Amino acid sequence: MSYANVGGLSLYVEEHGSGPGEPLVLLHGGFGAxxxxxxxxxALSERRRVFLVDLQGHGRTADIDRPLRPELMADDIAALIQHLGLARADVLGYSVGADVALRTAIQHPDRVRRLVTVSTPARRDGWFPEVVAQMDQMTAAAAEPMKQSPLYELYARLAPRVxxxxxLVAKLAEMKQQDYDWTSDIAKITAPVLLVYADADAVQPAHMVEFFTLLGGAQQDPGWDASARPASRLAILPDATHYDILISPLLPGAVLPFLDAPDAATA
Incomplete structure (x- = not known):
């Protein structure tokens, strides 16, 4: 357990595992840690070094005087990878953390070897309309009733300033009400990407396929020898939702073969 001073933050980081595989940075969702x-x-730490990060204002990382934005937190993660003495790392993010992971690969492609995004779209209207409506209705006033939730229990147990x-509620509400469309930025990603979704996700299935298409997937039959198969992958986990996908026993089985696959340059 340690703190890394990056981007004006004292960013909380835990290291687990010591396997020979590529280092892996894990980024949690909103209100998480x-x-x-x-x-x-x-499963993830059995064969590699895994770094758990508490993002700005979450978990054991105290907030600072700046808004919550995936683009800013992506700079934090790129700086953290450098701070850890790593040339690059694999990065996996869930929900808000997936936004940060995606922006890290877009803004700092040299720092990300392989990217896994779990349960997030490439643009805001990729969420189901009712999810967008819920984001639009969220305000700072939700802070008090949310104290009865497991999210607050986690925060109260870990936060340096409860x-x-x-x-945090106000900043996340403001962030989630920002419109965004990163589809034109996808071409800047040089890393292979694994998109992971639940079969009952908060992201629209049509957008999952569209996102995969932007990464070169779903373009043609790969051929009997898979010679035309894209470097990126799409995984849809059965019997899961946006809210419980991290406890799906199928998640490691989808992620590890992708992360452990040899780079094209060395295959």
């Missing part, structure tokens, strides 16, 4: 990856951490809970 690195420890929310506990269900899949044993009084900042209303600030």
């Amino acid at each position: 690195g420890e929310t990856f506990a269900p899949v951490l044993p 009084r900042d809970w209303p600030v």
Whole structure:
């Protein structure tokens, strides 16, 4: 357990595992913390060094005077990879963390070897309309009733300044109400990408396929020898939703073969 001073933040980081595989950075969802990856951490850390990160204002990382934005937190993660003495790392993010992971690969392609995004779209209207409506209705006033939720229990147990809970709620609400469309930026990603979704996700299935198409997938039959198969992958996990996909026993089985596959340059 340690803190890394990057981007004006004292960013909380935990390292697990010591296997020979490529280092892996895990980024949690909104209102979460690195420890929310506990269900899949044993499998992921068995063969590699895994770094659990608490993003700005989450978990054990105190907030600073700047808005929550995936683009800013992506700069934090790129700086963290450098701070850890790594030339590059694999990066896996879930929900808000997937947004940060995606922006890291877009803004700092030299720092990301392989990218896994779990349960997030490439643009805001990729969510189901009712999800967007819920984001639009969220305000700082939700902070008090949310104190009855497991999200607050996690925050209250870990946060260095528990009084900042209303600030986190307000900042996340403001962030999730920002319109965005990153589809034109996908071409800047040089890493192979694995898109992971639940079969009952909050992201529209048509957008899942569209996102995969932007990465070179779903273009043609790969051929009997798979010579035309794209470098990126799409995985849809059965019997899962946006809210419980991290506890799916199928998640490590989808992620590890992708991360362990040889790079095209060395295959």
